[in-house]
Amino acid sequence: MKFTRFLYNTTVHTGVVEGEAIKEISGDIFGDWEYTGKSFSPSEVKQLAPLLPNQIIGIGANYVSKVEDLPSELPEIPVFFFKPTSSVIGPEEEIVIPQGIDQVKFESELAIVIGKEAKNVPESDVLDYVFGYTVGNDVTAPQFFREDGHWTIGKSFDTFTPLGPVIETELDPFQVKVEAKLNGVEKQNSATELMIIPIRKMISYLTNVMTLKPGDVILTGSPVGAEFVGAGDEISCEIKEIGALRNTFATAKESAKAY
Numbered sequence: 178m179k180f181t182r183f184l185y186n187t188t189v190h191t192g193v194v195e196g197e198a199i200k201e202i203s204g205d206i207f208g209d210w211e212y213t214g215k216s217f218s219p220s221e222v223k224q225l226a227p228l229l230p231n232q233i234i235g236i237g238a239n240y241v242s243k244v245e246d247l248p249s250e251l252p253e254i255p256v257f258f259f260k261p262t263s264s265v266i267g268p269e270e271e272i273v274i275p276q277g278i279d280q281v282k283f284e285s286e287l288a289i290v291i292g293k294e295a296k297n298v299p300e301s302d303v304l305d306y307v308f309g310y311t312v313g314n315d316v317t318a319p320q321f322f323r324e325d326g327h328w329t330i331g332k333s334f335d336t337f338t339p340l341g342p343v344i345e346t347e348l349d350p351f352q353v354k355v356e357a358k359l360n361g362v363e364k365q366n367s368a369t370e371l372m373i374i375p376i377r378k379m380i381s382y383l384t385n386v387m388t389l390k391p392g393d394v395i396l397t398g399s400p401v402g403a404e405f406v407g408a409g410d411e412i413s414c415e416i417k418e419i420g421a422l423r424n425t426f427a428t429a430k431e432s433a434k435a436y
Contacts, residue, residue, distance in 0.1 A: 345419045367401065
């Protein structure tokens, strides 16, 4: 099932994509919801980020280029970081390059959406707490990283976390590829088996540190191939089973209002 959020006239709605139609729903997608009976065509709405996250957690440097490069021992403490919810935008919205720099990096990623409260969950059970999956772009301005390893500022600018186009609840995350095309040219294309910290271990580790709650989004890392881009460049982050998340980069003075 593919859940989406969209703007119709001036009102934000939630819906389920079925074929060529978006069927509106009401209620809590993580709990009780129902169809309203209203249906929309994708051409008459503006698609938004498929959820307003509770919190966003990312993991750094989590892919190798080939299976043979996977480490025999995993890091004792993975490199996790937070991104602010104010950085979230949806498909076709502009990613704004901060003033003072000319380029930022795209990072196409599989994003996990947590569906129920999770604390101290063993690896064998973690997928029971996952609601679904979407595509994320962990936009980064490494020019704002501190030499001692603090990444917060470089990850946190408004528009730096595009999500979408939908949340897919029926997905095998171990059988997908994370892709990215820059101006139509492929830059990233890696199977999730190339993750250093696997999905189950990643979620379980986090639940032993903090309580994960419905609406939390975990960005699972970006494949090899991310690079710097500038104003006017178009990035398409894609997981074929979910869809393509397309955005254009713009300088601050060129940016349009994001919803």
